[in-house]
Amino acid sequence: MTAGLAVRCLALDALAVATSDLLRRHGVDCLLLKGAGLARRLGVDRVYGDVDLLVAPETVPAVRDALHAAGYRPTLPPEPYDVAASWHEQPFTAPGALPLTVDLHRGFAGVGDPDALWRSLRGPAEPLDLAGGRVLVPDEAGTALLAALHAACPGDSGKPVHDLDRALAVLPPSAWAVAGRLAIRCDAVPAFTVGMRLRPAGAAVAGRLGLSAAAEPASMWLAARRATPTTVGLAGAVELPGPWLRRLRLLARLALPAPAYLRQADPAARGGRWRLLRAYPRRTWRHVRWLPRGVRELRTARRRHG
Template identity: 70%
Template sequence: MSVSPGLAVRCLALDALAAATSDVLRRHGVDSMLLKGAGLARRLGVDRLYADVDLLVAPDTVIAAQDALHAAGYRPKFPRDLHVVAATWHEQPWHAPGPLPLTMELHRGFAGVGDYDELWRSLRVGADHLDLAGGWVLVPDEAATALIAALHAASPAGFGKPARDLAHALAVLSPGTWEAAGQLAERCDAVPAFTVGLGLLPAGAAVATRLGLSFTRGPSSAWLAARQATPAAVSLAHLAEVSGPGHRLRELSRLMLPLPVHLRQFDPRARRGRRGLLWAYVRRIGRHVRLLPRVLRELRTARRRYG
């Protein structure tokens, strides 16, 4: 793959950012792990371009990590109450200090994972030390790399670079590694997304079949997300998967009337005082109404797939 000098320099800058941010967090007592980037590229033996830095921390250290980043001059990409968001989101983008426009994603979990605490525990036990840009970072072992590759492919952006990463992972990682990845997925409640990600590629589908994972039964929300369905369709499918009327009511309220801090993240008008926030809610409801025919089509397709 031919890489332009500009992109190569940017990746070197991101490597330096990963090492520096990991060091910042470590000096504040926060352990972190580089999920993708240089660690994934070296694990798969490929030249891989990346756009940001993804660092995973233990869920119970997110607030300390945020405080450490603030103190070091990092700034959250979206104005919001970080302590509130820490309890509900699996990643938060931060602008890094310095002249280059670099982004660091602070993770407390990963898309498709139900148990963030177990994800951290499982990945941390097998983490490897990687020297990087004059510093060092922790990176996932081979089994965790396989898990992350499949989960990333199952994300809404999975048809691009994540699918290519998964193809490389399927080519270079051993059957025993994929078996261990399946065990990791089971421990951290990520089997549906793990299965969906593998199913995007013939080689992955063969691995899933060998592991005894079923493509005919399971939550449709992960399948919809991997195929870039509307967020409303994904949310409604997830609503049907959760148990108990109380949980479903909370999920429905988050879909229709999310917290203001969440709405401000995605709609700039919501940041313009109370009137702007009210107008953002009106726009959101109107958008759901306009998309309703498409949402229903997507749900019917998913129901046929997982019926």
């Protein structure tokens, strides 16, 4: 880690403590999901770029009010993070000279029951001394669960899979057994299975837990292997139960998403109506360019899943 990155990580650690203290003064608990807590749990020198804090879903309105009053500003419109919507995180820019970000989580990718996730992680959470203060972090089983879930939905980063490799190497079998039960409790078995089966060591653990490849949805399987969003969206549409009209609506949202979604997915769409309007044809062209690769990826998924 370079000196500049080390200084930035120290600043993020201080921000994690300050934000946790701020929320605690407002009567809200939070957990540091990644960052220094994950690095210490895995025993690695890990670079991180923001502060990921998980809160109970019902506390989100109070948390946003507390952050706003303290000078934190959301970097996106509020629509994607409506309490009834499916978004599980919202970034806030922290006050201060450095451009540091706090990602406020009310759930995690692949989790169907965010309330159960909060209860499962908060109960056994452990304190961590950090930057002259203290934060709460998930225990070993919670870390194992999150490592698998993050590997199943890595975005465009290879870091989650490396974290999973390290977690499989250092966390005890008992932690993975509990993590499997937590995945059932918070409706995250498909994502947990996909993440675990990315690696031979994880597949062996999944086998001992009774998690087979049959629990892997094709769309998640593709996302874990960093397929294009076009491919993942098409696979997700095929998997939707019910009439084809629901699938057509999903495909329409993939091609022409709501403005709030587009601003979330494409930073170039933020900053005014003109930038938003230009983002739509750019998104369409991107899907067109991805089609040949998407066809290959879908064929691979078809051979894998039938």
